[in-house]
Amino acid sequence: MRNFRRLSIVVGSRVNDSTPTYRANVRENATTAEQLERATAASRVxxxxxxxxxxxxxxxxxxxxxxxxxxxxxxxxxxxxxxxxxxxxxxxxxxxxxxxxxxxxxxxxxxxxxxxxxxxxxxxxxxxxxxxxxxxxxxxxxxxxxxxxxxxxxxxxxxxxxxxxxxxxxxxxxxxxxxxxxxxxxxxxxxxxxxxxxxxxxxxxxxxxxxxxxxxxxxxxxxxxxxxxxxxxxxxxxxxxxxxxxxxxxxxxxxxxxxxxxxxxxxxxxxxTIGHEVTGWDEEEIDSEYSPLWDPTEMRGLVPPSNDHRFPMLDIIGRLVDKSRFQPFKEKFGRELIAGSAWLYGRTVGLLANDGPLTEQAAYKGAHFIQICENKKLPMIFLQNTGHEEKFSDAAEAARTIAARSHMMRRVATATVPKITIVIGDGIGSANFAMCGQTARPNFLYLWPNARIGLCDLQSQNTDVISDKDDARRGAAFSAFHSSSRVYDDGVILPETTRKILHLSLTAALQNQSHC
Structure with a gap:
């Protein structure tokens, strides 16, 4: 039996499902979920x-x-x-x-x-x-x-x-x-x-x-x-x-x-005749003691359909990890990146989640935590929402941020522990690389239906030379469905199924790790 209280913080909270914002999010995300269901059904025939x-x-x-x-x-x-x-x-x-x-x-x-x-x-x-x-x-x-x-x-x-x-x-x-x-x-x-x-x-x-x-x-x-x-x-x-x-x-x-x-x-x-039988793949084999305190289906009301809004990252984490408990790392430093340890179906994992561009402090924090996970041999889960590329105040700030992100990219690229990435919002620009995008070769990479992938977002492009038709085409090219249709990822998944997908992916990644 895990002593969950050793992870000091319960993250997330009860939601008020009667607010207009919550209800609007549920409606919009239900429409996107139906689109995903139709596309998946079409692929099955x-x-x-x-x-x-x-x-x-x-x-x-x-x-x-x-x-x-x-x-x-x-x-x-x-x-x-x-x-x-x-x-x-x-x-x-x-x-x-x-x-x-x-x-x-x-x-x-x-x-x-x-x-x-x-x-x-x-x-x-x-x-x-x-x-x-x-x-x-x-x-x-x-x-x-x-x-x-x-x-x-x-x-x-x-x-x-x-x-x-x-x-x-x-x-x-x-x-x-x-x-x-x-x-x-x-x-x-x-x-x-x-x-x-x-x-x-x-x-x-x-x-x-x-x-x-x-x-x-x-x-x-x-x-x-x-x-x-x-x-x-x-x-x-x-x-x-x-x-x-x-x-x-x-x-x-x-x-x-x-x-x-x-x-x-x-x-x-x-x-x-090969190897040994796997345990823990079927959910019924997992003790219910690991369930989060908060209902994962509530994420449909927490996640804004437009990535132009901030994401309630701690509420999302609290609906993914065991008993909603989380041990933060450098909590007051580089606050654009949340880093820390948690359990997922009884396994200890390192978790990194960003809500917006990686600042200089956030990138150094991420590099430090990745090194800790590598030393402890902890698999890492990345929840990625890079937001729009930020505007730097001067060339010196830009140079420092680039150097910090490069440091984090090196740590991600050379980490040997299993890495699983979920793009829950935007996966834009260099922060996508640092947060273990596809070029960093994660073991698995998934997208939420609202996710967008690109080198730079539409808002940062020269709109004077982009027609409405081009704008629509470029917007479609950023979508999760466009990405998945071209196998830039391993699939589009719903927020409420993310915990199960993480469990299956982590089980697969750790199954024969001892032989690597």
Missing amino acids: GGGPKAIERHTRQSGKLFVRDRLRLLLDPTSPFLELSPLAGIDLPYGNVPSGGVVAGIGKISGRLCVVMANDATVKGGSVFPITLKKQLRAQDIAMRNRLPLVTLVDSGGAFLPLQAEIFPDREHGGRVFYNQAIMSSMRIPVIAVVCGSCTAGAAYIPTMSQEAIMVKGLGSLYLGGPPLVKAATGEDISVEELGGADLHCRVSGCTDHYAENEEDALETTKNIIS
Whole structure:
């Protein structure tokens, strides 16, 4: 039993839910939550009812989310990553980026799972598909979690091959990462439950173990039509690259499955031989003694829909941490940054939260506290609201602030403990870097629906040369939905679900930390 009183301060307070401001915030944030719910629901239906019908009825395959349902432990949470990927891109909509990715339990072990959705453009790999795959692999490597890939892909979308093939962070990086994961002793498993054409053929062959489904799985660089065009030979899919060929003759795959259910059961058996079962992933395993004193759903009324207003940071922290208790650090110094220790589902964490630009004092305070967390091996949680870029009184003040922020950036970049960032308001300018933005490689980064991301905010730009149309377009480009559709983050989350998401992310990040 934790002695919560050892953390001296109860932060936050009861809210008056009858005030006009509170009610207005609830209404506005409910509208944004509905927008998020609609976008998430749209991503879950893949290529739409007709495409799913062709995939399941005509091809005899399982829909991607049914595959995940059979693979993952029942009733256990699945932390889906970047579900809004692929919305409103220059080359069209690619729901969920054409691949479902996330973290869940398989046979009691935490794993990163990514599964092609062949109902989206026939499983073709678009630039956004590749980006999401690489991010899933990065999360597996950073957190040392086994990677399971359910492959059903027609390979690269050739009209966009210039954005998929040539660069170091393009298609070949997937195979490079698989080799690096194997060298790090991170298990890499592939299930061939559909087409593995062209570059996709290397995913199972670069995996440590591969399962292939009879009659559905196929693995080759070029299919029967290409063979016919090149040699004039007629050959079937099974003869060219089916499960019998690769399990009995070529040896490219290691396990023969009669159907998809058999393949997924084999995968679970393989995972059961790896590592140890995770505890604490399911919320029912966590004692209710850790609940905050204040209701997290009240954050909908506390968070202003416009980031032009100040955020009640201590009220927000009080609805995220155990028993709403918090031990502040340098409480009276650099007050633009709140820093201190708290518990999250029984784990001690360092917490940094800014409400506005980082001043010189705030940045030095942050650098100092990050060093303490690193020395104590405390995982860090960043709550980021940078506000608008401030105006400096003179060049000397600007220079001192830049130097202080640089010091904090160095501490963030070199910290080896797990780091999780939530952008709850604005993530603008250099303060975004110092508060562990994506360039600082946090283990996970999420946005609230009202969040905005950018190098500089709209108010600081030269409005004389920006038309109303440009202003609307630039405003949309700052939004959380724009960011998440391009996989600049790991997902848009609601304020009231943040505590649970932090728990799942922290559990994943700490699961195999002792082996790093």
